[in-house]
Amino acid sequence: MNHALELAGQAALAAGALLLVVAAAGLHLLPDALSRQHAGTKAVTLALGLICVGAALMSQDTAWTLRLCLLLILLGVTLPISSHMLARAAVREQSLQEVAARAPVIEPDGEPGSRAGDGRDDQRADGGRTRDGSA
Amino acid sequence: MTAPSALPPLLTLLVGCALVAVALAVVRLVRGPTQADRVIAQDVLFAVGVAMCVAAALVTRSTAFLDVALGLAITGFLAGIGWARLIIRAPSDENPPDAPR
Numbered sequence: 092m093n094h095a096l097e098l099a100g101q102a103a104l105a106a107g108a109l110l111l112v113v114a115a116a117g118l119h120l121l122p123d124a125l126s127r128q129h130a131g132t133k134a135v136t137l138a139l140g141l142i143c144v145g146a147a148l149m150s151q152d153t154a155w156t157l158r159l160c161l162l163l164i165l166l167g168v169t170l171p172i173s174s175h176m177l178a179r180a181a182v183r184e185q186s187l188q189e190v191a192a193r194a195p196v197i198e199p200d201g202e203p204g205s206r207a208g209d210g211r212d213d214q215r216a217d218g219g220r221t222r223d224g225s226a
Numbered sequence: 227m228t229a230p231s232a233l234p235p236l237l238t239l240l241v242g243c244a245l246v247a248v249a250l251a252v253v254r255l256v257r258g259p260t261q262a263d264r265v266i267a268q269d270v271l272f273a274v275g276v277a278m279c280v281a282a283a284l285v286t287r288s289t290a291f292l293d294v295a296l297g298l299a300i301t302g303f304l305a306g307i308g309w310a311r312l313i314i315r316a317p318s319d320e321n322p323p324d325a326p327r
Contacts, residue, residue: 104240107277111247111274112247114270115251115274118251118266118267118270119254124262127263128262139273149284155289155292158289159292162299172307173269173303177266177306179314180261180265180314184313
């Protein structure tokens with residue numbers, strides 16, 4: 092029984108370690124911040140939970156198990172909050188980028204020409220004007 | 227509490243996987259196109275730190291590193307919340323800085 096528990100703990104620890112790598116790879120394989128947030132919070136928390144359970148089963152000691160259970164509870168409580176906040180931040184930055192990407196398309200409709208250079212030229216012209224006005 | 231000369235293979239696997247995860251998360255932290263990507267990478271880095279603390283506790287056979295892991299988990303959670311709020315409440319055209327929050 093004791094040996095079986097330790098084997099189960101070792102299996103959980105190895106699974107948690109491998110899942111940690113999978114979650115970190117998800118940061119690169121997923122397309123945008125909103126989907127990367129799923130890998131960064133849920134998968135990593137599952138990996139940490141497996142590692143904690145594995146360590147508790149391997150040690151079979153009250154002091155270890157108490158602390159690891161506290162860690163598990165803390166991870167479970169903080170997961171939905173941090174996941175929600177990160178998802179809101181990702182969605183907000185995505186919408187800001189969409190606004191920024193839409194803005195220059197509307198502007199140069201009247202005059203055909205270089206799209207990227209327009210804003211910079213305007214700024215340069217404004218700077219020159221204010222400098223001339225102040226001089 | 228003497229430091230062992232060689233890690234057991236299981237803990238070597240755990241530390242190696244944690245180091246690979248750190249490398250991937252740091253690349254995302256540096257390259258991340260948006261600020262939210264960097265906050266997510268920071269969250270992963272803190273989680274890997276917790277995993278490393280559990281590994282250190284198993285190696286040294288002392289519970290002190292588990293207390294460190296607990297503090298690291300709380301710090302990582304609060305840091306993630308703080309940075310995410312900073313991004314959510316950042317002033318922009320549709321969210322002017324003097325608007326009521």
